[in-house]
Amino acid sequence: MEDLMGEERELIDLYREHTQLVRDCLESFCEAFESFLEEGMTADTRDLIEDVNESESEADRVRRDIIKLLIEKRFLLSNTRRDFLTLLEYTDKVADYSESTLDYLMLESVAISGEDRKDLINIMKITADMFEYLQEAVDLVFRDYELALERVAEIEKMESDIDTLEKKLIARFSNRENLKPGEKALYRDILIMITDLSDIIEDAGDEIEVIVALRRL
Secondary structure, eight states, rough: GGGGGTTTHHHHHHHHHHHHHHHHHHHEEEEEEEEHHHEEEEEEEOOOOOOOOHHHHHHHHHHHHHHHHTTOOOOSOHHHHHHHHHHHHHHHHHHHHHHHHHHHHHHHHHHHHHHHHHHHHHHHHHHHHHEEEEEEEEHHTTOOOOOOOOHHHHHHEEEEHEEEEEHHHHHHHHOOOSSOOOHHHHHHHHHHHHHHHHHHHHHHHHHHHHHHHHHHH
């Protein structure tokens, strides 16, 4: 993509900065979530929550800078500009959802143990791996379409793994006799909020496929 490598280098660098900040936010969220489930609200957990909030705020700042370049300076052709904006919004949602999901978990003081905790943490780890592939795909879409699409294909495979774990957890929650109906509903809500993150990452990957298809025309 030589047309993106000259004066628009600033735009490429900002996309890289943004995805790194979102990744930092997501990884801090995963660590805070695991820390809270295993140890409760410790000083380390509070530090990780602060890291999530700071990374989300910084990612939002960079998002605004990217929008300014795309809209005010009118970088890229109009159809490509729209799709890159959509990709940006999906990516930024990962940070937004990480922060809001963590706020909800803290508010509800959720206590999850045993197999449920293990599977939820596994989902979080797969989600973090998915975003790592997305980060690579966003970088590659500026210079290598085929490699970008390979990363997207890996994202789709991992999303399928999360779907399997989600169905298993929902069935387990529903069959738990020791959980009250309200607790079952709360557990399902938390599970849905967590798996929404992987859905958003998959949506961002789909948008990369659209960008590649349009630029091949």
